[in-house]
Amino acid sequence: MATTRKKILVQRYVEGMEKPELQEFELEATAEMTVLDALNAIKDTQDGSLTFRWSCRMALCGSCSAVVNGKPVLMCETSLKKLPDTVRVEPLRNFPIIKDLVVDIDDAFEKMRSVNPYLDRMEARVENKHLQSPAQRKRIAQSSQCIKCMICYSACPVYKVGENFMGPAAGALAYRYIAESRNKKKRRQLNAATGKKGVWGCSFVGECSTACPKRVDPAMALQRLKVMGALNLPKRLLDKE
Amino acid sequence: MYKQDRDFWWFTKRPGYMLYMLREGTGILMLLYIVEVIYHGLTKTPFHPAELWLGLIGALGHTLSWLWLSVLMPPLELKLWQKTGIFALFIGAWLVLSYFLLTYVYIS
Ligand code: SF4
Ligand code: FES
Numbered sequence: 001m002a003t004t005r006k007k008i009l010v011q012r013y014v015e016g017m018e019k020p021e022l023q024e025f026e027l028e029a030t031a032e033m034t035v036l037d038a039l040n041a042i043k044d045t046q047d048g049s050l051t052f053r054w055s056c057r058m059a060l061c062g063s064c065s066a067v068v069n070g071k072p073v074l075m076c077e078t079s080l081k082k083l084p085d086t087v088r089v090e091p092l093r094n095f096p097i098i099k100d101l102v103v104d105i106d107d108a109f110e111k112m113r114s115v116n117p118y119l120d121r122m123e124a125r126v127e128n129k130h131l132q133s134p135a136q137r138k139r140i141a142q143s144s145q146c147i148k149c150m151i152c153y154s155a156c157p158v159y160k161v162g163e164n165f166m167g168p169a170a171g172a173l174a175y176r177y178i179a180e181s182r183n184k185k186k187r188r189q190l191n192a193a194t195g196k197k198g199v200w201g202c203s204f205v206g207e208c209s210t211a212c213p214k215r216v217d218p219a220m221a222l223q224r225l226k227v228m229g230a231l232n233l234p235k236r237l238l239d240k241e
Numbered sequence: 242m243y244k245q246d247r248d249f250w251w252f253t254k255r256p257g258y259m260l261y262m263l264r265e266g267t268g269i270l271m272l273l274y275i276v277e278v279i280y281h282g283l284t285k286t287p288f289h290p291a292e293l294w295l296g297l298i299g300a301l302g303h304t305l306s307w308l309w310l311s312v313l314m315p316p317l318e319l320k321l322w323q324k325t326g327i328f329a330l331f332i333g334a335w336l337v338l339s340y341f342l343l344t345y346v347y348i349s
Contacts, residue, residue, distance in 0.1 A: 013243050020243060070254060096242040104242055157258060160247045203265075206310050207257040 003028040006080060008038055010050065011090040013097045020097060022088070023047075029080045035089060036064050036075035039101075052101035059213060062149030065092055066101050072154040074213050092154035108153050111166045115174040115192045119183050136181035143176035143221055145214040152208035152218050158201050165201025166193065168208035168218030174198075175221035178228065191236065194229025202226070257310070264306035270299030271336070278343050300340045304333025 006029045013020035025042045033041075036054055043050045052075075054064040059077040066075050067090040069083060080087065095103035152168035153159050159167045166174075174193035178186050193199055202222045209219040252258045274296030281288055307329035 015242070017243070091245075093245060094247070096244050098242055155255075157247065157251050203261075205257065205261040207255060207261075210257050 001030055003030050004081075005029070005085070006038065006083075007086045008042065009086065009088040010039070010042070010100070011088075012050075012100050013091075014099055020091075031081055033080045034076055035066075035068055035073075035078045035080060035083075035087065038080055038087070039075065039089065051099045060147060062147035065149045065151050065154070066090065067093060067154065072151040072211050074149060074151070077213065092150055094154055094156070094160040095150070103150075105150050105153075108150055108167055108169065109148075111170040111197075112148070112173050114166065114197065115170055115177070116188045117173045117177055119177070119180065120185055130182060132181055139179045139181070140176050143172045143179070143216055146172055146176075146216050147214055149213065151211050151213060152216075155207040155211035157205055157207070158203055162201035164197045166198050168202075168212075168222065169216070171199055171202070171222040171225055172216050172218040175225055178225075190225075190228060190232055193225050194232060194236075199225045199229065260306050260310050264303060264310060267299050267302030267306060270295055271303055272299075274299050274340070296340050300333070300336045304329065304336060307333065 006027050008025045008027055009022045010025065011020045012023045025046055027038055027041060029038060036052075036057065039050065039052055040054075052064070052066065054076065055061040056063070057076045059074050062074070064075040065072060067073075068075065068078055069088055072092055075089070089101065091097050091101045091103045092105075095105055095107070098104050146169055148169065150169070152172075156168055158165055171193065174189045177183055177189045178193070180186075183189075199222050202219075204219060204223060206219045209217045212218060248254065252262045274292070277288070277292050277296070280286075311329055
């Protein structure tokens, strides 16, 4: 089997270090190897302490995201063959590092939870409103694709500085429930997404949609939420809740 | 845990970030131009050629960077983005046209 020699630079960090450092590994890469395969090969044969998340190996679970040569990607769908001879792997930006490539994504999950991403199923069941036409389903198809990989949070330059900004995937999630035909209480999601800790920090850099491996287009979801929020403002001000 | 701060040079790290800075920068130029139009209108003073260039660079740069950002940068299947691009083209055409109209009105 033909192989090419690759230099893999991996950012390492363990609790107690002053700051993360790059460690260099060399590897004989086969043509079909992904960046995730390379890290697993290094872990198996060179350094068992190398730490990173992964699970499905087929771009479905969203665990293996990292910054590869400056771009946030899913490592399991990034082919080594298409990368230069030196490959640099770093953890997702904007999140605190726990160890090596493993970051703490609790804040982003908290922000997703804050938009109430669920339907009131009891009510829907009583009224027999589970039915959805293909056209209604199509409206939410794109924003339902999110696998919570947090790549968009890593790509967003605003998320890190604006503490009150919900971030791209939470916006896409809110939009998905607001556009949902079976949802009879959209105000819950709309108020959460367009409140103080909602969409307003977004300055439409657009990198979240360019980076998203599932083509969710969170940037557009955020812009649509801004319009909905502006139209909803009078109602919101009159709302005594 | 190690807290990652935003790099001071973040805007140089991805082409999309650079484009964003260009979009915002040329947007500011355009705003400046509008202020100048109002100023020269109120004081009946003539434009300096540099001011005219500023307006043109602003209007063209802003339109083109919006177009690039919403049509050419993202993956092609993002149709929603392309709608933004068409909108940008429309607004941009209007901006460039009004730039020429305003300038013509003041020069003549
Ligand atoms: S919107 Fe895209 S990039 Fe963001 S978490 Fe979901 S799948 Fe990942
Ligand atoms: S391992 Fe599941 S997305 Fe990469």
